Amino acid sequence: MKKALFTLLLLHATMGYAQSWLTREDTYWFASTGVDLRNATFGGTVNDAAYDGTFSIGYRNAGFSIIAYYETFTAIEYESFGINPGFVIRPGKKFIPIGDISLSFIRRPWKTYPSLAFNARFEYHFDRFFVYLRGENRWRTDYDFYQFSVYGGFSIKFGFD
Numbered sequence: 610m611k612k613a614l615f616t617l618l619l620l621h622a623t624m625g626y627a628q629s630w631l632t633r634e635d636t637y638w639f640a641s642t643g644v645d646l647r648n649a650t651f652g653g654t655v656n657d658a659a660y661d662g663t664f665s666i667g668y669r670n671a672g673f674s675i676i677a678y679y680e681t682f683t684a685i686e687y688e689s690f691g692i693n694p695g696f697v698i699r700p701g702k703k704f705i706p707i708g709d710i711s712l713s714f715i716r717r718p719w720k721t722y723p724s725l726a727f728n729a730r731f732e733y734h735f736d737r738f739f740v741y742l743r744g745e746n747r748w749r750t751d752y753d754f755y756q757f758s759v760y761g762g763f764s765i766k767f768g769f770d
Contacts, residue, residue: 637767640764641666653685662682663762692711705739
């Protein structure tokens with residue numbers, strides 16, 4: 610009898626813990642800001658530590674995500690802007706992985722170049738905001754090579770029913 614009661618209590622606690630992985634909504638708008646973590650702390654291959662920031666606005670509807678973003682990196686006179694359509698792997702959960710593609714432009718003082726990037730985002734959601742970590746593999750058409758970057762940031766959700 611003691612084993613049955615212990616198992617029942619253990620299952621009840623597990624059931625309550627499992628429910629905490631659900632969030633309330635999977636359809637919302639969000640506004641984000643973030644930084645390139647390596648450039649902010651150590652610097653890059655051609656620059657000392659400097660601010661490389663992103664600003665974005667996005668929409669999430671269950672398994673689909675779309676983000677419009679702008680990136681500025683004044684230390685090397687670099688700007689990037691574009692859209693990122695993506696696939697949300699676990700909509701409505703607290704921890705959400707997302708895969709997306711970035712269709713964008715790189716603006717340098719001398720010319721504007723089309724660019725392409727593949728992103729893997731990992732988000733941890735709270736009630737009305739979330740934090741994210743994003744790995745990006747960008748084809749840098751301004752110098753014709755692939756660049757891997759890691760961004761971290763903060764997003765605020767809005768536009769609920």
